[in-house]
Amino acid sequence: MDSSDQLPYLVAAIAILISVFMAMQPKKASGSETKYPIILGFATGNPEYKVMQTEALKVAKTSPGGSQIAPGVLDRIYGNSKITSRYLCVPDFSPSLKRDDDPLFYPPTDDGSDWYKIPVNVRLDKFREKAVPLVSAVCKKAVDDAGISMEDIGKLVVVSSTGFLGPGLDCAIIEEIGLSRGVDRALIGFMGCAAAMNGFRVGMDYVRSHEKAALVCCVELSSVHTTFDDNINDSILHAIFGDGCAAAVLGGRTATEAPKGAFAIIDDHAWLMEGTEDGITLSINEKGISCKLSKYLPQYIAKNMKGYVDGFLEKHDLPFEDVDFWAVHPGGRRIIEEAQNGLGLTEEQCKYSWEVLDTYGNMLSPSVMFVLELILNEHKDELKKGNDGFSQGLAFSFSPGVGAEGILLKVL
Numbered sequence: 001m002d003s004s005d006q007l008p009y010l011v012a013a014i015a016i017l018i019s020v021f022m023a024m025q026p027k028k029a030s031g032s033e034t035k036y037p038i039i040l041g042f043a044t045g046n047p048e049y050k051v052m053q054t055e056a057l058k059v060a061k062t063s064p065g066g067s068q069i070a071p072g073v074l075d076r077i078y079g080n081s082k083i084t085s086r087y088l089c090v091p092d093f094s095p096s097l098k099r100d101d102d103p104l105f106y107p108p109t110d111d112g113s114d115w116y117k118i119p120v121n122v123r124l125d126k127f128r129e130k131a132v133p134l135v136s137a138v139c140k141k142a143v144d145d146a147g148i149s150m151e152d153i154g155k156l157v158v159v160s161s162t163g164f165l166g167p168g169l170d171c172a173i174i175e176e177i178g179l180s181r182g183v184d185r186a187l188i189g190f191m192g193c194a195a196a197m198n199g200f201r202v203g204m205d206y207v208r209s210h211e212k213a214a215l216v217c218c219v220e221l222s223s224v225h226t227t228f229d230d231n232i233n234d235s236i237l238h239a240i241f242g243d244g245c246a247a248a249v250l251g252g253r254t255a256t257e258a259p260k261g262a263f264a265i266i267d268d269h270a271w272l273m274e275g276t277e278d279g280i281t282l283s284i285n286e287k288g289i290s291c292k293l294s295k296y297l298p299q300y301i302a303k304n305m306k307g308y309v310d311g312f313l314e315k316h317d318l319p320f321e322d323v324d325f326w327a328v329h330p331g332g333r334r335i336i337e338e339a340q341n342g343l344g345l346t347e348e349q350c351k352y353s354w355e356v357l358d359t360y361g362n363m364l365s366p367s368v369m370f371v372l373e374l375i376l377n378e379h380k381d382e383l384k385k386g387n388d389g390f391s392q393g394l395a396f397s398f399s400p401g402v403g404a405e406g407i408l409l410k411v412l
Helices: 003-024 053-062 073-079 120-146 169-177 192-209 231-240 297-314 333-343 351-360 367-384
Strands: 036-045 049-052 085-088 153-160 184-189 213-220 244-253 263-272 280-285 288-293 325-328 392-399 403-411
Touching (some): 036 120, 036 192, 036 367, 049 053, 085 351, 120 169, 169 184, 184 192, 192 244, 192 263, 192 280, 192 367, 192 403, 231 288, 244 367, 263 297, 297 333, 297 392, 325 351, 325 367, 367 392
Parallel strands (some): 153 184
Antiparallel strands (some): 263 403
């Protein structure tokens, strides 16, 4: 057999040797190649006016609608709220902090007519005035915390259910903090308290397929929509809702690229609860943006949350007891209590949610991010002490529908 006849056999032998060699090489762990959305930076902020619940109660009692409510009802609503203080962007509910250069937004009328009846366009003008400096400062702080430049941000996600503007906050943020005018923008509105989860979802999708980071920010100023038309419902809203802002910078990283101890968002999960359409309803009318909470909302949460969480964990073969932190939306005393009851959680496991509720009230979409910030800070403190910190946990909140929206976080 001449050399030309041997060539095909030689090529085949070499191919087999190469295949055997490659098969014998150690395989890389699949997780090391997966690109995860990592929390690179985080920040929160509030307007300047800190309102004690006792002060807010006095204001409610003197309002045109509140003065018509039976004696003792408002005291019970405010007294049972488990809220000590909140932050609001208008000075009307903290008279002791009022400044001459920031007049009352709801000044009492000379003729005694309802001074809370303000057109929605006036309310949205006030939203713009107060929201732009707040959200700009918080976004800049989050980017600084991430240790990256404004040019490294490729996606801007702006979340709000209390302010609808055009040009919107996205345009103002680009101008104020110096983001690229070519940054990709997305606006999420009217998803209520769960909107931060929707914002995370958009940011997560972006960083999985792009090199640049995503900036996700939530800002809600409920105080510019205060009314006392529907006496009891409006009184409940005024007793629990506060103003706030939160921002997170997400970046796509593999497990080997991520900073040690970084929080990765492994997955998101949503579930629209059946037969709960009346639970949370939002509306826009000529007098502002309003919310109505059903008396059955806590029951809906207690009944549905176990199935929601079990379904989420089953997707990842994760036992319930392996979840070592819980970021429960601090939507109110009954919301946290019934989430605890439905999931079998203790007060200690929900301590971060109770802390945020006590200090800030329900800020709608930023609320769960305030809870996450406490968890992130405690995790960092433990790492500094040489401890392991947290390993994995869930964050969730609730949207009109009623929908449960959440994310699964894991420490890399």
